[in-house]
Amino acid sequence: MVRTRTHRFWIVICGLGAASLFFPAQAEARSWKHKHDYHDRSIRFAPSSHSFVKISVGGRPYHYRDGHYFNWTRRGFQRVAAPIGAVVAYIPQEHKTVVIDGVVYHNYDGVYYKGGAAGYTVVPVQTMTVNVPNANGSYTPVVLQSKTDGGYIGPQGEFYPEFPKIEQLSAMYAKN
DSSP, X not given: OOOOHHHHHHHHHHHHHHHHHHSOHHHHHHHHHHHSOTTOTXXXXXXXXXXXXXXEETTEEEEEETTEEEEEETTEEEEEOOOTTOEESOOOTTOEEEXXXXXXXXXXXXXXXXXXXXXEEEEOOOEEXXXXXXXXXXXXXXXXXXXXXXXXXXXXXXXXXXXXXXXXXXXXXXXX
């Protein structure tokens, strides 16, 4: 049998279609995570759309994947800031749980979520007070400011790249 260029093209296309049946989107999502820098908001890429969870916030469509939010542009998906009010079913296991002013929040990549029956809701957290224990049993309130580009600023202007541990704050603010 003589194979023409067109015939070879259809064999390749059919082979690619069959291969997609054996490699689920979850495997694609895991491999994508290690190949791209999530912190570069200018990044654009065009993976298959079924590897995202589609959400809508205020009537505007977003795509969610592995704790990050994207919008579709003509050139592919582009990472954007987490939209306040977005509700997602899951957040990455690497998130940190913090209690701020008695409220439990989940922080992942500088985005704060509040858990609920519908899932995890993106909430704004601008300033927060952390009560640092003193040696005499009392507490010193320390107000931290959350930066929109990540990190925290303490009352004396010090910068914390992630939410500071009580030990860090105690070193500066605890009273003996």
